[in-house]
Amino acid sequence: MMKRKLLALSLSFSLFAGLFTGCSSTPAGENGGSANGDKVIKVGVFEPLTGENGGGGFQEVLGIRYANKVYPTVDINGETYKIELVEVDNKSDKTEAVSAAQSLIASGVKVVLGSYGSGVSIAAGDFFADAQIPAIGASCTNPQVTLGNDYYFRVCFLDPFQGTVMANYAYQEGAKTAAVITQLGDDYSSGLGSYFVDAFKSLAGENAIVSEEQFQTNQTDFKAILTNVKAANPDVIFAPSSIATAPLIIKQARELGITAKIMAGDTWENSSIIENAGEHAEGVVLSTFYDEADPATEEAASFVKGFKEYLKENNQSEIIPAVSALGYDAYLVALEAIKQAQSTDSVAIRDALAKVEIDGVTGHISFDENGDAKKDMAFIKVIKNGAFEFLKTVTVQ
Numbered sequence: 001m002m003k004r005k006l007l008a009l010s011l012s013f014s015l016f017a018g019l020f021t022g023c024s025s026t027p028a029g030e031n032g033g034s035a036n037g038d039k040v041i042k043v044g045v046f047e048p049l050t051g052e053n054g055g056g057g058f059q060e061v062l063g064i065r066y067a068n069k070v071y072p073t074v075d076i077n078g079e080t081y082k083i084e085l086v087e088v089d090n091k092s093d094k095t096e097a098v099s100a101a102q103s104l105i106a107s108g109v110k111v112v113l114g115s116y117g118s119g120v121s122i123a124a125g126d127f128f129a130d131a132q133i134p135a136i137g138a139s140c141t142n143p144q145v146t147l148g149n150d151y152y153f154r155v156c157f158l159d160p161f162q163g164t165v166m167a168n169y170a171y172q173e174g175a176k177t178a179a180v181i182t183q184l185g186d187d188y189s190s191g192l193g194s195y196f197v198d199a200f201k202s203l204a205g206e207n208a209i210v211s212e213e214q215f216q217t218n219q220t221d222f223k224a225i226l227t228n229v230k231a232a233n234p235d236v237i238f239a240p241s242s243i244a245t246a247p248l249i250i251k252q253a254r255e256l257g258i259t260a261k262i263m264a265g266d267t268w269e270n271s272s273i274i275e276n277a278g279e280h281a282e283g284v285v286l287s288t289f290y291d292e293a294d295p296a297t298e299e300a301a302s303f304v305k306g307f308k309e310y311l312k313e314n315n316q317s318e319i320i321p322a323v324s325a326l327g328y329d330a331y332l333v334a335l336e337a338i339k340q341a342q343s344t345d346s347v348a349i350r351d352a353l354a355k356v357e358i359d360g361v362t363g364h365i366s367f368d369e370n371g372d373a374k375k376d377m378a379f380i381k382v383i384k385n386g387a388f389e390f391l392k393t394v395t396v397q
Contacts, residue, residue, distance in 0.1 A: 039081040041074065041344050043334060044088070044109035046100060046124065046135070047116055051092025052217075052242040055272055056323055057116040060138050061087065063327030064113055066310045071331070074338050081344070083335070090115055092242075094123040105131045110346045111337070111353075113330045116323060118142030118159075119187040125149045134350035136333055138326035139266060139289065142191045146371040151350055153371035155329045155362065156289055157378060159188070162265050163195025165287050165378045165394045166238060170263060171203040175235035178204075179211035179260070181225065181249065183241055186217065192240040192265050200238075210234050219245075222252045230258050240265040247276035254280040261285060271317055274386055284383045290322040290362045291379045291390045297359040303328060319388070322362075322379075329360035 045064055048057035065085065073080050086107050090097040097115070101124035104112055112128060112135040115121045121140040128135045129151040137145055137154035141162060146152045170178060178200050182193035197209050211232035213225040226249075229237060237260050239249050246268050253262060261283065268286040277284075295301040303325065308318045333356055338344075341352035357366040365373050380391045 039076075039079055040084050041076075041081045041338065042084050042086050042107065042109040043068075043331075044086050044104035044107070044112035044114075044133075046088060046090060046097075046104060046112050046114035046120075048092040048120065049087075049089040051096075052244040053092040053117045053267075055243045055270055056139075056267060056321075057090075057092070057114075059270070059321040060114065060116045060323045060327040062311070062314065062316065063138070063307070063321075063324035063329075064331050066307050066324075067328045067331035067335075069310070070306065071335055074335055076338065076342055076344065090117075090120045090124070092117060092120065094119055097121075097123040098127065100124070101127045105133060109133060110344055111136065111334045111349050113327070113334060114138060115140060117188060118145055118191070119185075121145045121152070122187055125152050128152065131346075132350070133346045134337070134353050136330045136353070138330040139323045140188075141266065142187045143370075143372075144187060144191075149371070153333070153353055153367055153373075155333060155360070155365050155373045156266075156326055157375040158372060159192045159265075160195045161376070162287050162378060163192050163197075164199040165380075166263055166265065167196050167199035167203060169285070169287075169380055169394060170200065170236045170238070170261075173261075175261070176204055177208055177210045177232075177234045177236075179213070179229045179232055179234040179237045180209060181213045181215065181222075181229070181237065181239040181241070183245070184214045184216055186242075188265075188267070189240050189242075190214075193238065196238045196240075215245075220248055222249050223256065226253050226256050226258065229253070229260075230256055234260050236261045236263055238263050240267065243267055243270045243272060246270075246273045247281070250277040250284060251280045266322060269322055269381065269388060271319060271388075274383055274388075281383045282385075285391070286381055286388075287378045287394075288322040288381055289379065290320075290325040291381070292320045292325075293390060295361075297361070297363070299332070299359055300325075300361040303361045325361045329358075329362050329365060332358055332360050333365060 088100040090100040097120035118140040141159045180193045183189035263285045266288045269288045274281045336356045337353035341348040381388045
């Protein structure tokens with residue numbers, strides 16, 4: 001694989017470049033030591049803080065930072081280690097993601113959390129595996145993130161499940177036809193759209209998908225493809241896409257007079273979409289991982305109270321994003337793996353990780369043979385009166 005051939009050359013560069021790309025809160029040496037003599041274990045945070053997924057990535061980072069505030073240390077063989085977060089910005093870009101991953105590897109992290117966005121997670125996956133550093137995705141839902149990679153895990157459900165959930169919901173609500181709009185070259189968008197198409201056809205018939213449209217990255221004018229969609233007259237439109245793209249599709253669809261129900265996946269649970277789409281966002285339906293009104297565990301109840309205060313301290317809305325809850329859970333999983341490994345060795349942490357079971361904020365988490373969380377429930381929400389409102393949970397066997 002080309003990535004592997006480039007690894008040896010690029011790592012030597014990253015040992016130098018990594019000094020400038022990453023940012024960490026406290027300087028620390030290798031092998032668990034720090035400049036002031038404290039024991040330290042470094043945890044990488046591999047997330048987009050800029051680019052088209054920067055908003056969602058930041059929400060995920062907030063959950064990870066809060067978890068680090070609640071659980072700042074871990075005991076290994078009778079000694080207390082400070083857990084130091086080393087954050088990098090993968091910029092929502094596959095090429096930048098490789099550089100960001102290399103800088104984390106060069107900085108000496110023992111486990112990595114992230115990333116928001118399946119494409120950047122897939123791009124970095126082989127580099128983490130070759131360096132034998134385990135990575136734990138929080139909300140990256142494409143199957144390719146973990147498939148064939150013994151070092152990538154995740155705490156969220158997958159797109160085949162999410163696409164099936166939304167197809168089932170649309171059909172149960174009476175939809176007989178659907179249009180699907182996806183982004184070319186985006187693993188999340190194209191993957192989730194494809195799973196919806198397969199599931200909806202199996203429910204409503206081979207001709208139930210009346211329009212499949214694709215758009216380019218950074219495209220802002222959707223009137224041409226939406227005109228095609230309008231001509232096909234679907235009952236629903238499924239348009240999994242980025243936070244930045246969502247309000248443009250929603251507004252332009254309504255301005256063209258399209259009245260079909262608009263639906264999407266987890267990325268659309270972001271308040272900026274409501275702010276930017278305004279009244280046009282009313283009635284949009286999406287699937288997500290979590291609802292703060294239904295804390296599933298004692299950890300979840302404590303999280304809701306504490307994280308709302310943390311959001312206020314950081315000048316954020318007090319509505320808890322699902323990806324923040326998942327970021328928190330990814331940190332808890334890493335912490336438990338380090339505890340069980342009783343080692344700072346990344347291979348030992350990876351081996352422990354495969355056997356971890358915890359009750360997190362988003363429910364019970366354990367992993368299957370692919371490193372995917374064993375989850376079978378999604379939350380359906382609707383935008384109503386300018387806010388996300390819980391509708392129902394959906395389980396697909």
